[in-house]
Amino acid sequence: LGLLEAATIEWRLREGQAQDALRGLKVAIMNKLANQNHRKTHAQGYGPYTRAIDLINQQAEVIKKYSEAYKRSRVALLKLGFDGQDKNFQELKPEDCYTKAMFREQR
DSSP: OOHHHHHHHHHHHHHHHHHHHHHHHHHHHHHHHHHHHHHHHHOOSHHHHHHHHHHHHHHHHHHHHHHHHHHHHHHHHHHTTOOTTOSTTOOOOGGGGSHHHHHHTTO
16 A cells, blocks of 8 residues: 555545534534524423533534534645645634524525
C-alpha cells in the first residue's frame, strides 16, 4: 500500500465521518427542538418540567458530541489537502448548532 493510496483511503474515511457527524447533528438538533416544544406545551409542574429540561440538556450534549466529531474530521481533511472553501464541508460555527440556523437556507 503506497502513501498516496493510504492518503486516499483516509480521505474517504474522514469524508464519511464528517457526513455521519452532520447527519447525527441534524437529527440531534431536531430532537432538541421537539423536546423544547414538548416542554413548552406539556410539561406542567416541577417534576415533568425538570425531566424535560434534563432531556433537553442531554440532547445538547449529543449536539456537542457530533459537532466536535465533525470538526475533528474536517481538520483531518484539511491536513490531507482538502479545500477549506468547499461547500460540502464548511466550517461549523457555534450558531450553526441551533434550529434557526438549520432552517435558514431552506427558505
